[in-house]
Amino acid sequence: MGSVPDSKQIDWQPLIDAAIEAMGKSYSPYSKYPVGAAALTTNGAVVSGCNIENASLGITLCAECSLVSDLVMNDGGKLVAFACVDRDSNALMPCGRCRQLLYEHAAPGMLLRSTSGIRTIEEMLPDAFGPERLS
Ligand code: THU
Numbered sequence: 001m002g003s004v005p006d007s008k009q010i011d012w013q014p015l016i017d018a019a020i021e022a023m024g025k026s027y028s029p030y031s032k033y034p035v036g037a038a039a040l041t042t043n044g045a046v047v048s049g050c051n052i053e054n055a056s057l058g059i060t061l062c063a064e065c066s067l068v069s070d071l072v073m074n075d076g077g078k079l080v081a082f083a084c085v086d087r088d089s090n091a092l093m094p095c096g097r098c099r100q101l102l103y104e105h106a107a108p109g110m111l112l113r114s115t116s117g118i119r120t121i122e123e124m125l126p127d128a129f130g131p132e133r134l135s
Contacts (some may be wrong), residue, residue, distance in 0.1 A: 005054050015038045022036035022038060026050040039081060040079070051066070052066060112124055
């Protein structure tokens, strides 16, 4: 799998299940707001992450940070489809910083399960500042 398929061709449930499983590993003693994220990659694998908080609250890692770490360390591909869940397993919107983080590692047109349906990463971060701006 090299590019992003039509959203209807994505099997979202295994991604949501992987996000829920990742959420179970969350370290969030301060907010008590566990988050899990999972994504399908261009290699056909699923990468995942959870939020990892810190007593120095500002350096908390969002679930998306943990997921990107998994991607770079273990997969090396690009993100094709992404899902994030809150503690009730509902869709959670990536924060602004994490949209930027995802954009860097997304295949063009990456699909994102948002609270208002399936969107592309470009819709979530219009006119983005990305790696292409530096070339
Ligand atoms: N959080 C994420 O993991 N991802 C987001 O996109 C938004 C927020 C986490 C950070 C913190 O541990 C908790 O949610 C409450 O803000």
